[in-house]
Amino acid sequence: xxxxxxxxxxxxxxxxxxxxxxxxxxxxxxxxxxxxxxxxxxxxxxxxxxxxxxxxxxxxxxxxxxxxxxxxxxxxxxxxxxxxxxxxxxxxxxxxxxxxxxxxxxxxxxxxxxxxxxxxxxxxxxxxxxxxxx
Amino acid sequence: xxxxxxxxxxxxxxxxxxxxxxxxxxxxxxxxxxxxxxxxxxxxxxxxxxxxxxxxxxxxxxxxxxxxxxxxxxxxxxxxxxxxxxxxxxxxxxxxxxxxxxxxxxxxxxxxxxxxxxxxxxxxxxxxxxxxxxxxxxxxxxxxxxxxxxxxxxxxxxxxxxxxxxxxxxxxxxxxxxxxxxxxxxxxxxxxxxxxxxxxxxxxxxxxxxxxxxxxxxxxxxxxxxxxxxxxxxxxxxxxxxxxxxxxxxxxxxxxxxxxxxxxxxxxxxxxxxxxxxxxxxxxxxxxxxxxxxxxxxxxxxxxxxxxxxxxxxxxxxxxxxxxxxxxxxxxxxxxxxxxxxxxxxxxxxxxxxxxxxxxxxxxxxxxxxxxxxxxxxxxxxxxxxx
Numbered sequence: 001x002x003x004x005x006x007x008x009x010x011x012x013x014x015x016x017x018x019x020x021x022x023x024x025x026x027x028x029x030x031x032x033x034x035x036x037x038x039x040x041x042x043x044x045x046x047x048x049x050x051x052x053x054x055x056x057x058x059x060x061x062x063x064x065x066x067x068x069x070x071x072x073x074x075x076x077x078x079x080x081x082x083x084x085x086x087x088x089x090x091x092x093x094x095x096x097x098x099x100x101x102x103x104x105x106x107x108x109x110x111x112x113x114x115x116x117x118x119x120x121x122x123x124x125x126x127x128x129x130x131x132x133x134x
Numbered sequence: 135x136x137x138x139x140x141x142x143x144x145x146x147x148x149x150x151x152x153x154x155x156x157x158x159x160x161x162x163x164x165x166x167x168x169x170x171x172x173x174x175x176x177x178x179x180x181x182x183x184x185x186x187x188x189x190x191x192x193x194x195x196x197x198x199x200x201x202x203x204x205x206x207x208x209x210x211x212x213x214x215x216x217x218x219x220x221x222x223x224x225x226x227x228x229x230x231x232x233x234x235x236x237x238x239x240x241x242x243x244x245x246x247x248x249x250x251x252x253x254x255x256x257x258x259x260x261x262x263x264x265x266x267x268x269x270x271x272x273x274x275x276x277x278x279x280x281x282x283x284x285x286x287x288x289x290x291x292x293x294x295x296x297x298x299x300x301x302x303x304x305x306x307x308x309x310x311x312x313x314x315x316x317x318x319x320x321x322x323x324x325x326x327x328x329x330x331x332x333x334x335x336x337x338x339x340x341x342x343x344x345x346x347x348x349x350x351x352x353x354x355x356x357x358x359x360x361x362x363x364x365x366x367x368x369x370x371x372x373x374x375x376x377x378x379x380x381x382x383x384x385x386x387x388x389x390x391x392x393x394x395x396x397x398x399x400x401x402x403x404x405x406x407x408x409x410x411x412x413x414x415x416x417x418x419x420x421x422x423x424x425x426x427x428x429x430x431x432x433x434x435x436x437x438x439x440x441x442x443x444x445x446x447x448x449x450x451x452x453x454x455x456x457x458x459x460x461x462x463x464x465x466x467x468x469x470x471x472x473x474x475x476x477x478x479x480x481x482x483x484x485x486x487x488x489x490x491x492x493x494x495x496x497x498x499x500x501x502x503x504x505x506x507x508x509x510x511x512x513x514x515x516x517x518x519x520x521x
Contacts, residue, residue, distance in 0.1 A: 003270060068277070068333040069334070081271055083282050093268045
């Protein structure tokens with residue numbers, strides 16, 4: 001089933017425009033140099049408004065997850081709903097795709113890379129095992 | 135006039151009741167669950183609607199409840215932080231009574247969680263941070279969102295999903311035979327582990343029941359409580375705390391512990407002037423089986439990584455030194471959606487000596503709530519003794 005789509009705000013539009021272009025873009029604070037998520041016009045770590053958008057590596061690791069078996073409006077079950085940590089630091093909720101959704105295929109801390117699922121007019125960032133990719 | 139403090143036992147819960155029935159109540163609207171619980175709690179206190187000058191609730195607006203009941207309030211609190219809203223209401227009501235802003239506060243909960251009668255819609259605004267960055271991944275229902283950090287918690291402690299099953303099995307014992315409990319027959323580790331997954335590693339019984347029901351509390355000064363017919367059943371507020379972190383599970387600073395549990399509980403113990411060893415009963419809000427594990431460790435009843443063994447060794451069960459979730463919890467007793475009210479109700483029953491599975495000699499109960507998944511926390515220290 002088709003999943004829900006986001007309704008971007010002016011503050012988050014660059015994130016979703018990046019996704020549509022096949023890029024994962026998040027914000028970095030040029031004062032404290034930390035990356036942060038979700039998008040907002042100031043750094044939640046130090047309060048600075050000196051923030052810029054960056055295209056990030058798309059590399060991440062698997063922090064935690066569930067394999068959902070109940071029908072929910074994002075995908076047909078089973079669906080891996082996961083907490084991932086970007087190489088640049090921030091954590092995101094996402095789905096793990098491109099792998100059979102079984103616990104033995106999903107060890108915590110496994111390396112991941114970003115991929116994008118087209119859903120209506122939106123591209124939704126998701127993650128897939130990084131093994132075998134360059 | 136004596137000086138009044140919101141802590142130190144000067145403010146008391148003088149009326150407490152759940153709805154007449156809990157479970158599946160397709161004939162009763164959400165608002166009338168509030169009303170039924172409110173009337174029961176006022177009768178328990180020996181007070182009437184006319185005595186109430188303060189109203190606090192979450193779900194509907196506070197004035198929807200006050201108007202529905204025929205109350206003209208001079209104090210309102212609509213603090214909404216999910217299932218632990220009622221812990222915060224107790225804390226805020228006590229401050230208001232201590233400050234003279236209210237004399238008698240009614241705190242109500244009612245939720246048609248199962249039948250959805252008179253309830254609004256569900257789901258986040260698609261332009262909110264939750265809507266844009268979590269709901270699109272299916273992280274919207276409690277079982278597919280609140281559960282996500284658990285695997286991280288377990289694996290960094292060398293535990294597995296058997297620890298979740300242990301929570302279920304131990305808590306079920308408290309609900310066995312209780313006609314108000316939704317799940318009331320004993321179970322085993324194997325039985326829980328072998329159930330089909332809802333959201334692996336969680337099986338069905340590791341997730342709370344979903345019910346209709348409600349509860350209400352009546353609070354006033356201990357001075358006034360002493361003049362009430364049920365004054366000897368007053369339950370005193372010794373300490374409280376509240377905190378919040380991120381309204382999105384993905385933004386928890388540490389998925390393996392919850393800072394708001396640590397902060398709220400530390401403030402509750404400090405304001406009560408007691409230590410962990412002084413607590414002889416614990417209610418640990420269990421929408422899902424991982425939560426009591428987080429709470430035991432984050433409050434500091436046990437060290438990091440010790441929660442599973444503490445439960446498996448029987449310390450939270452019947453005859454244990456820290457009886458926990460003695461109504462069976464959200465996992466076995468009832469869970470309407472915002473369970474916090476039921477955790478407080480059970481603490482009050484235990485302190486009054488009126489519980490279904492009564493623990494002998496309970497003097498001090500600690501109630502730990504959680505709200506909006508891992509977003510907010512509220513903690514109470516309650517006692518049947520005024521220091």
